Amino acid sequence: MPNLPFLTLAELRSGYSRKEFQPSEVIEAHLKRIEALNPELNAYLEVFGDGARDRARALDKKLAQGGPLGPLFGVPLAVKDVLCVEGTKTTCGSKMLEPFIAPYDASCIRRLRDQGAVFLGKTNMDEFAMGSSTENSAFGPTRNPFGLERVPGGSSGGSAAAVAAHLCQAALGSDTGGSIRQPAAFCGIVGLKPTYGRVSRYGLVAFASSLDQIGPMTKTSEDAAILFWAIAGHDPKDMTSSTRPVPPLEALFGQDPRRFRLGLPKEYFVEGMDQEVRDALLATLAKLEGLGIQVEEVSLPHTPYATAVYYIIATSEASSNLARYDGVKYGFSAKHADSMLELYERTRAAGFGLEVKRRIMLGTYALSAGYYEAYFKKAAQVRRLILEDFTRAFEKVDAIVSPTTPTPPFLLGEKIEDPLTMYLSDIYTNALNLAGLPGMSLPIARTGDGLPVGMQIIAPAFMEERLFCLGRLIEELTNPPIQGVPFDQPIA
Amino acid sequence: MAWETIIGLEVHVQLATRSKMFCACPNVFGAPPNTLTCPVCLGLPGVLPALNKQAVLFAVKTAKALNAQVHPHSLFARKNYFYPDLPKGYQISQYEQPLATTGKLEIETPGGTKVIGITRLHLEEDAGKLVHEAEFTRAGVSYVDLNRAGVPLMEIVSEPEISTPEEAMAYLRALRELVRYLKVSDGNMEEGSLRCDANVSVRPEGSRTLGTKAELKNMNSIRFVGKALAYEVERQVRVLESGGKVAQETLLWSEKLEKTLPMRSKEEAHDYRYFPEPDILPLAIEGERIEALPELPWDKRARFKRVYALTDEESGILTEHPALAEFYEALVEAFPNPKTASNWILVELLKTFRPKMNRLDFFPAVSPKRVARVLSMIEDGIINQSTAKDLLARLLEEDFDPEAFVAQQGLGQISDEKALLAWIDELFERHPSQVNEYLDGKEKVFGFFVGQLMKMSQGKANPRLLNTLLKQRFDARKPAS
Known part of the structure; x- marks a missing residue:
């Protein structure tokens, strides 16, 4: 019997089809690991032990009956606690939603369920997906499996740590400004933010509607492609989801990346980029050039504005999206309020954490009469220029590469008191959300301290296959640093 | 100011x-x-x-x-x-x-x-x-x-x-x-x-x-x-x-x-x-x-005035709800006297329709063809106005064949002179003082006789004929001058 939690999705599938093991054994092995390791990592907020076991037993029967198995059959998944799973708590890492039980499935959850996936539980996150370290969770921080004193990144830090520590086969995250890619880089895994509109957002608790996307967090590029393929496609419940057909799974690996031309944005090489990160990226590119791949400099001139634009648009939308948490209908409600206004004020003062309140106030300000033109409207205009930068660059190159984050994972508590420094964790990632483009982070190296370094690949809209093809090639060239994590021993 | x-x-x-x-x-x-x-x-x-x-x-x-x-x-x-x-x-x-x-x-x-x-x-x-x-x-x-x-x-x-x-x-x-x-x-x-x-x-x-x-x-x-x-x-x-x-x-x-x-x-x-x-x-x-627009209210109103020679008020009311306008046009098609048709709707039917006319799905609870047949019976002298009113009230409640009903219930007008004259004579005998009052010039009493005669005929007397005969009988009693 192989060490089940350490398999990839492809290995799992072939094991099932050869009946080497069955879903309940796979699920049990994961639940055991979670039980042993989660207390230290705090990756999961809730584990669906019995629910997952029941579901696995039903799948055992299906496996015994024979018949074709889809790529998601019996795959144990972790779900970021920002996605609604019917009948279970969906807290968004917030006290505000601590008592909230979702009465419906998010569309992507429904799709995965229909394809035979098994949900192991809900993972920790920065409150309402606002943060880059998972320290903003109301339920305590998650720790990085590569160094327990370090952050796993955020906001999908719980999902990233769960994948890295093999507490699930793969996980779902959400990405508004880097919340999949940055923790993927910090935890040495693959994280994909699909093109805006490629995956239905129905059932994803909104942070910033025009930026949010759900995406896979996996051990390999191939796994990312499989999970992406399973959740992508039009959904009538999300008007912003694209009607463009999703290519068949095989087609996601159908391109020869050796013929790609890659662009390296000169604006990304700025002060603040860690030397080891820079070296790792350039070394990887050198290897690619060795295969005949052309790498050239491109310019994204509006890059310096991206973070400011991002924080105006994201906070503006958030100030509106989070207005529904008022203590009237569901979730946390302040006691002993004497008036309607007092109920609102007390509920929101006590229910939201500091970072969420900061962003609601920023966004409310940016949308206020007299400031709207100068802030929100101006930001929306510059956002278009940022997209145009990419469009122009993609006239010359097939994909753009960059570091995912300027630094390796930082220490718990290192930046939490300094929001501006924290915001800079996203400088290479948030422009893609503004432009709606797909981007994937994959591990390329380890620092001298053994910490993971990630590289980001950016493709034109709806060209995710370029990311998977190039990702797979890079994985062949680099020794996947996922090996040798502190938790690589099988749990008896 | x-x-x-x-x-x-x-x-x-x-x-x-x-x-x-x-x-x-x-x-x-x-x-x-x-x-x-x-x-x-x-x-x-x-x-x-x-x-x-x-x-x-x-x-x-x-x-x-x-x-x-x-x-x-x-x-x-x-x-x-x-x-x-x-x-x-x-x-x-x-x-x-x-x-x-x-x-x-x-x-x-x-x-x-x-x-x-x-x-x-x-x-x-x-x-x-x-x-x-x-x-x-x-x-x-x-x-x-x-x-x-x-x-x-x-x-x-x-x-x-x-x-x-x-x-x-x-x-x-x-x-x-x-x-x-x-x-x-x-x-x-x-x-x-x-x-x-x-x-x-x-x-x-x-x-x-x-x-x-x-x-x-x-x-x-x-x-x-x-x-x-x-x-x-x-x-x-x-x-x-x-x-x-x-x-x-x-x-x-x-x-x-x-x-x-x-x-x-x-x-x-x-x-x-x-x-x-x-x-x-x-x-x-x-x-x-975008589908084609229906005839809009102001256009319909103008057309009703023009085609059916109605007043502003009549065309205004009849076009208040498209279903009412449709009803009117169907009625006129089967009973081609637009003015009379309008009068009957405005006076007799509208009060029943009105409370429901604020609903989109309002639909007149009577078939315009049936109403047309009732109105035609008046014109043909088969029934009188008061029978027609009763018939319309009944038709609003339930659907039936008005002609068959009139024949079956014997609601047709009594235009039999002999029968009417016999009632007049009987009445004159019962109320000699009122007869004298009339003959003394109190013409208002005439109405009393008409009312009594309608009662005696259960509302079925042909009113025009009744008037003529009643006048004749009074004239016959007037002292020759």
Whole structure:
């Protein structure tokens, strides 16, 4: 019997089809690991032990009956606690939603369920997906499996740590400004933010509607492609989801990346980029050039504005999206309020954490009469220029590469008191959300301290296959640093 | 000093779509509280709006009928404010780039036809309702009913070109009639499917600057709009004439006190922080999808006057509801006497139709062919008017063959001279003093005899013949002069 939690999705599938093991054994092995390791990592907020076991037993029967198995059959998944799973708590890492039980499935959850996936539980996150370290969770921080004193990144830090520590086969995250890619880089895994509109957002608790996307967090590029393929496609419940057909799974690996031309944005090489990160990226590119791949400099001139634009648009939308948490209908409600206004004020003062309140106030300000033109409207205009930068660059190159984050994972508590420094964790990632483009982070190296370094690949809209093809090639060239994590021993 | 009044109206029309604006919940009035709800209209975490295409088509249709410019691209926006009946903490509406702009609506005024400009027409969602005073509430407790949350609304804003409360009422009547013709709303103000806010100001006649305006709310019928505006105009003139200043404020019409009262200032101090709704893509409207408009009320009215030679009033009433107009035309087709047909509808049938005419699905509860046959029987002298009235009343209750019924029940007129003369003679014998009174010149007594004879014939005597015979008999008794 192989060490089940350490398999990839492809290995799992072939094991099932050869009946080497069955879903309940796979699920049990994961639940055991979670039980042993989660207390230290705090990756999961809730584990669906019995629910997952029941579901696995039903799948055992299906496996015994024979018949074709889809790529998601019996795959144990972790779900970021920002996605609604019917009948279970969906807290968004917030006290505000601590008592909230979702009465419906998010569309992507429904799709995965229909394809035979098994949900192991809900993972920790920065409150309402606002943060880059998972320290903003109301339920305590998650720790990085590569160094327990370090952050796993955020906001999908719980999902990233769960994948890295093999507490699930793969996980779902959400990405508004880097919340999949940055923790993927910090935890040495693959994280994909699909093109805006490629995956239905129905059932994803909104942070910033025009930026949010759900995406896979996996051990390999191939796994990312499989999970992406399973959740992508039009959904009538999300008007912003694209009607463009999703290519068949095989087609996601159908391109020869050796013929790609890659662009390296000169604006990304700025002060603040860690030397080891820079070296790792350039070394990887050198290897690619060795295969005949052309790498050239491109310019994204509006890059310096991206973070400011991002924080105006994201906070503006958030100030509106989070207005529904008022203590009237569901979730946390302040006691002993004497008036309607007092109920609102007390509920929101006590229910939201500091970072969420900061962003609601920023966004409310940016949308206020007299400031709207100068802030929100101006930001929306510059956002278009940022997209145009990419469009122009993609006239010359097939994909753009960059570091995912300027630094390796930082220490718990290192930046939490300094929001501006924290915001800079996203400088290479948030422009893609503004432009709606797909981007994937994959591990390329380890620092001298053994910490993971990630590289980001950016493709034109709806060209995710370029990311998977190039990702797979890079994985062949680099020794996947996922090996040798502190938790690589099988749990008896 | 003479004063001039300037009124602009903002009308909210609930659209008669089958489902709500952004979810599949039924769009119906009067269900038990919170039974017509789902995660989307409850504003649960994670839900998204899915735009109702029918609502868009209804709004486009209305915009076209108002001769407004329908924009090929329009935007939805969020209007942010906190209130317990607003589950998301924002209302999805349109702000910059509405669905349509610059239309017009013709209204009838004592001085003739007047054109009122339409500034804009846009789509938005309705909010829920707070229930404060239902019998099951404790004092000081309010309940939230979200059945109405997410019902599609169309907001129609007029130019400030309305000059009197009467014109405002005429505008509302015209708009209500239009939406009923287009079958986009039942336009029922009592149930709130048509709601009106008014901006009103006064200025010295001839002045070119606008006075300070007040906004009036809470007027639940066209009549109340008229009363509220009349009151408010008078109040503003009084304030100005006594040297005061009109405050720019929102006022609520109190039907109980028959006056306008200021809203608490806290409730109106809003910065709605509008911004483009990121969950809904910009709305693109392609011309070819729009169905042809039906004959509009003003066109139908003109045609009725012309073709059927009706008065303004007659054609106005007959075209109030498209189903009534249709009924009239079917009746005239089977009974080609337009004036008589109109009279019978207006006098005998309308009182039964009226209470249901504020519904979109109003349908006259009697077949126009049956009514035509009743009217033809009068013309043919088979029945008299009073029998006809009874027949129509019965036909409104149940369907039957009127001719067969008349024959079966023996309701046909009695035109048998001998029988009528026998009744007259019998009556003269019973009431000799009244006969003498008549002969002495008290002609009023004639009516008494007619009444008695109708009674004796159970209403079936042919009235014209009866009159003639009664006169003959009296004449015969008159002393020769």
